[in-house]
Amino acid sequence: MENTGFLLDMDGVIYKGKELIDGADVFIKRLQEKKIPFLFLTNNSQRSRRDVQLKLNKMGIEVEESNVFTCATATARFISKQKPNGSAYVIGDSGLMNALHDNNIANNDMDPDYVIVGEGKSFNMNMIEAATKMIMKGAKLIATNLDPNCPVPDGIRPGCGAIVAMLETATGKKAFSMGKPSPIMFREARKELGVRTENTFMVGDTMETDIIGGVEMGYKSVLVLSGGTNIEDLDSFAYHPDMVVSSIKDLMDLPILN
Missing domain, CATH: 3.40.50.1000 (HAD superfamily/HAD-like)
Structure with missing residues (x-):
């Protein structure tokens, strides 16, 4: 077969x-x-492929890093093809940052080509304000996914889609989602x-x-x-x-x- x-x-x-x-x-x-x-x-764009591999290994599933494919990986590969050696302002955690760096997308908090949003607990209203201004100046809004929430042990917390919704409402621009x-x-x-x-x-x-x-x-x-x-x-x-x-x-x- x-x-x-x-x-x-x-x-x-x-x-x-x-x-x-x-x-x-x-x-x-x-x-x-x-x-x-x-x-x-x-x-989930928070964890790198290696992080996910380690989590699975600890649960008794022995796999390779190459067996993991995240929305952060999809996002980084797509952007690297669209604009090689481009730059981005990132709202998200290390998994997303690592994927972008692996694909030669530089971090830029001044005049980025893209504003890229992933999950994470590190964002604040200063970051949302900065991202809003960048989008209005021409940076393209990218979402690693549009999941409105993420499960946690005692319920849910806001997901990437919830953060993106704030930027979409503030700017009138729709995000392009990769997840x-x-x-x-x-x-x-x-x-x-x-x-x-x-x-x-x-x-x-x-x-x-x-x-x-x-x-x-x-x-x-x-x-x-x-x-x-x-x-x-x-x-x-x-x-x-x-x-x-x-x-x-x-x-x-x-x-x-x-």
Whole structure:
């Protein structure tokens, strides 16, 4: 059979909070044994690929840094192609900063080509004001993702999309987003897998990002019910996944894994 590859969301698919989802480690081990390419696809720009690798290793999933693909990586690669050696004013944490530096995008708090927004706790109103002025002077507004909030142990906190909304409202400019469900991120990740569109599985727990992105790209979309979506929720959407499973361990029954 022609090469098959997997794009895997993380929170709600591989782990929930600090707990590994039952069977996730066994599934990844099977992919490795079968030499089936896979990438962890995350809309979290805070952590670098190395940080995510370390987190997974500590949870008992031994993977390489090259198995991780973040929205920060997608953002940095896209900008480096659009404007090689460009510059950016960044509202975000080290994962985003590192990805930009790796792609020769310089930090610039005077007259940047872009204002790039990611998640993080380091932003303040002075940064929002500075970014607003830069955008009004011509800097292009880029969002690593438009997720309105992020899960935390005791609930949620504002996400990248919430910060971007402030800048969009203040400037009247719409952000260009790179994270799921952006086709830019999905296409770049598939190319890194090295497999054809029809042989790409997208496994996720969120209809509005993982599943719609997979559907629009022509990937085989798999919804797991171990995260934030219930089976009853499917009636609210005009699109549906190719498969619905309780958790990732149910995919062990796929013929390509046996």
